[in-house]
Amino acid sequence: MSDHKPSGITRWIFTTNHKDIGTLYLWFAFIMFFVGGSMAMVIRAELLQPGMQVVDPLFFNSMTTMHGLIMVFGAVMPAMVGFANWMVPMMIGAPDMALPRMNNWSFWILPFAGTMLVSTLFMEGGGPAFGWTFYAPLSTTFAPQSTDFFIFAVHLLGFSSIMGAINIIATILNMRAPGMTLMKMPLFVWTWLITAFLLIAVMPVLAGAVTMMLTDRNFGTSFFDAAGGGDPVLFQHVFWFFGHPEVYIMILPSFGIVSQIIPTFARKQLFGYASMVYATAAIAFLSFIVWAHHMFTVGMPVAGELYFTYATVMIAVPTAVKVFNWTATMWKGSMTFETPMLWAVGFVFLFTVGGFTGLMMGVAPADFQYHDTYFIVAHFHYVLVPGAVFAIIGGIYYWIPKWTGNMYDEKLGKLHFWLSAISVNILFFPQHFIGLAGMPRRIPDYAVQFSEFNFMSSIGGFVFGATQLLFLYIVIKCIRGGEKATDQVWDNPEGLEWTIPSPAPYHTFETAPQIK
Amino acid sequence: MSTQSGGYYLPAPSHWPIVGSIGLFIMLFGFASALPGTSDGEMGNMTMMYIGMAIVAFMLFGWFGQVIGESESGKYNAQVDTSFRMSMVWFIFSEVMFFAAFFGALFYARQLSVPWLSGEGNNAMTNALLWKGYAGDWPTNGPASVGGKFEIMSAYGIPLWNTIILLTSGLTVTWAHWGLKKDNRGQLIMGLFLTVALGAVFVALQAYEYIHAYNDLNLKLTSGIYGSTFFMLTGFHGLHVTIGAIMLLVMLFRSMKGHFTAKNHFAFEAAAWYWHFVDVVWLGLFIFVYWLV
Numbered sequence: 001m002s003d004h005k006p007s008g009i010t011r012w013i014f015t016t017n018h019k020d021i022g023t024l025y026l027w028f029a030f031i032m033f034f035v036g037g038s039m040a041m042v043i044r045a046e047l048l049q050p051g052m053q054v055v056d057p058l059f060f061n062s063m064t065t066m067h068g069l070i071m072v073f074g075a076v077m078p079a080m081v082g083f084a085n086w087m088v089p090m091m092i093g094a095p096d097m098a099l100p101r102m103n104n105w106s107f108w109i110l111p112f113a114g115t116m117l118v119s120t121l122f123m124e125g126g127g128p129a130f131g132w133t134f135y136a137p138l139s140t141t142f143a144p145q146s147t148d149f150f151i152f153a154v155h156l157l158g159f160s161s162i163m164g165a166i167n168i169i170a171t172i173l174n175m176r177a178p179g180m181t182l183m184k185m186p187l188f189v190w191t192w193l194i195t196a197f198l199l200i201a202v203m204p205v206l207a208g209a210v211t212m213m214l215t216d217r218n219f220g221t222s223f224f225d226a227a228g229g230g231d232p233v234l235f236q237h238v239f240w241f242f243g244h245p246e247v248y249i250m251i252l253p254s255f256g257i258v259s260q261i262i263p264t265f266a267r268k269q270l271f272g273y274a275s276m277v278y279a280t281a282a283i284a285f286l287s288f289i290v291w292a293h294h295m296f297t298v299g300m301p302v303a304g305e306l307y308f309t310y311a312t313v314m315i316a317v318p319t320a321v322k323v324f325n326w327t328a329t330m331w332k333g334s335m336t337f338e339t340p341m342l343w344a345v346g347f348v349f350l351f352t353v354g355g356f357t358g359l360m361m362g363v364a365p366a367d368f369q370y371h372d373t374y375f376i377v378a379h380f381h382y383v384l385v386p387g388a389v390f391a392i393i394g395g396i397y398y399w400i401p402k403w404t405g406n407m408y409d410e411k412l413g414k415l416h417f418w419l420s421a422i423s424v425n426i427l428f429f430p431q432h433f434i435g436l437a438g439m440p441r442r443i444p445d446y447a448v449q450f451s452e453f454n455f456m457s458s459i460g461g462f463v464f465g466a467t468q469l470l471f472l473y474i475v476i477k478c479i480r481g482g483e484k485a486t487d488q489v490w491d492n493p494e495g496l497e498w499t500i501p502s503p504a505p506y507h508t509f510e511t512a513p514q515i516k
Numbered sequence: 517m518s519t520q521s522g523g524y525y526l527p528a529p530s531h532w533p534i535v536g537s538i539g540l541f542i543m544l545f546g547f548a549s550a551l552p553g554t555s556d557g558e559m560g561n562m563t564m565m566y567i568g569m570a571i572v573a574f575m576l577f578g579w580f581g582q583v584i585g586e587s588e589s590g591k592y593n594a595q596v597d598t599s600f601r602m603s604m605v606w607f608i609f610s611e612v613m614f615f616a617a618f619f620g621a622l623f624y625a626r627q628l629s630v631p632w633l634s635g636e637g638n639n640a641m642t643n644a645l646l647w648k649g650y651a652g653d654w655p656t657n658g659p660a661s662v663g664g665k666f667e668i669m670s671a672y673g674i675p676l677w678n679t680i681i682l683l684t685s686g687l688t689v690t691w692a693h694w695g696l697k698k699d700n701r702g703q704l705i706m707g708l709f710l711t712v713a714l715g716a717v718f719v720a721l722q723a724y725e726y727i728h729a730y731n732d733l734n735l736k737l738t739s740g741i742y743g744s745t746f747f748m749l750t751g752f753h754g755l756h757v758t759i760g761a762i763m764l765l766v767m768l769f770r771s772m773k774g775h776f777t778a779k780n781h782f783a784f785e786a787a788a789w790y791w792h793f794v795d796v797v798w799l800g801l802f803i804f805v806y807w808l809v
Binding site: 011014 | 524526527528529530531532533534536537538540541544545547548551552553554555556557579595598599602603606607609610611613614616617618620621624625628629630632633637638646647656657658659660662663736737738740741742743744745747748
């Protein structure tokens, strides 16, 4: 088979090639990262000083809502699926994904879902303004008309995720090259196998939650209405049964990426490979039985509070296994700090900060103080920004030479890292303090005692946001040219993807490699 | 351009997915535009939604038609077959989780929220101050008696018949499968015909039951949490029976056209799995929605 590529726009619209689809996912995620990011800039501009300055409160609430939804469903998840598309077939020695046409559909639903989601901002009554968790009755009785469009956007995102996950599972279980046993798979493949299982298990539950919202809003059902025997708290249970595994859906592939990067630049094998696999599975299992720790203050029975506290802090065990394994991998390694490694090490440090605050909030009596404050905002941004986003950026620097055939600009890459790492801490660390002092989340105005830390946080936010434009420049520059990458790219890295030419040919592993 | 790579069939670029995306978008955008946004409003103009549905149907015909053509021309090897099987299993698992959300809502209401409204646990003041005198007996339309007094659907009338019908259809589809495996076309076609017919009778009886509920029992979708869970669970189940019956109908037509061999008939098995799945969901419904009230 020749390395024939179809040309023009139809190449991208009709494509069944995992590399094309991976590229589409990554660009979609990148665009949505900037859309969601600009909403974050609006939020930080409003919070720069106390009082109302930039936007009206309803629009502010729309911004926090849409920022969260877009970053979760539009940026982080599609970026991870983009990595899966590009890397999983190359890592397991498969010619493509198991179901290439469905792979195309999984992607091409996303721009339509994104359009429907963002279009709500321009509708009468404004966009959804009830927070990304869309609790009833804010999202049922008191929500704007545009909420129904939001509901269907979530349905579409769910179709996309479920089809994508099914494809990934079928690919990993059925398409491995001869000799690639499960316990020989790169850890990134393992984390995605488990993530795909989580997606199939919980996206339908989210679809159920928004369907109940839809009928409560339009057809007179009483799922979330106490007058009819329902309960608004039921919404929270159903939502968080989805929502907690969802956060692992975003972080497990990040663990996978970091577990690929660190051994390469420590020039050692990953320490404790098997324990990494089991820890990932344990985290996934625990994610199904801890959901109510998001709702400690709704008035659960004490037995519930206790159970969810104990179950939650158990997650610290497998997570610590991972952090210790990364550290042990670096121990006495011949370390170098190329850009991907900087992001990976930054991930290990800063994700762990977010992990520790998570442990604090997992304890119910302590959580009563933190609930719905900026401490929560600081926590989940630490695990998502210097957590998931750092892993994504690190992964892009790690594999972009393989994708484009060119090396990125190392100097600019390092600059990008240091600017991001410093500004992200200025952005989110002060939020711990104002949260502990009692500043609630999702408000456009605040008491003057919180002014200094909010000011710092906003400045950090603007710098972090602007720095990502540098990233866009670096990526475009790398695509357009630069020093030619070798096939191995790095110093003797492990993995099948480094045995093929750079840039990776349009079709790879048409004849399966033999794994020893 | 289709490629045969190491035996694994890699399809050429396809326009069906984008047609499907456009269809879904128009359908859902149209539906959302027509929705009243309040529980007592009227539906608006649904034309856009129907156009979207037509596009989705067109895509399904075209895409499945192409896949059937590829399958019959022998392009798929055993590995492709395994991919299909895994995908169908995980798709059914995702459907199970969708129903789990609604069953979860039912159990939560029955075991927790309704008793709490009547003052159980640490909720004595909720009852005393907000819903005085509400006893919380199931079935209920809530302390405000939303939708007015209603009667429940007896388990021993149509629901019991429907249970028997679905269980029988599970047998007939297996009988059809046996026919296919021993190359007995007549048994295959007869088995499928009986299964589809039983499915149609099930749906018809379900429709009759709904009319009965609305006209005679005052049991409606708006009858509080009982009506909500009753109609949403049985309604989504009925929708899935309809989808499963359409799948089996396609298998019937394909069997009549001579498709499938005794060894190679994934599509038939996928439809049969789906049929057993709706069967099992029905047993859950019969027990927890109709029987244990």
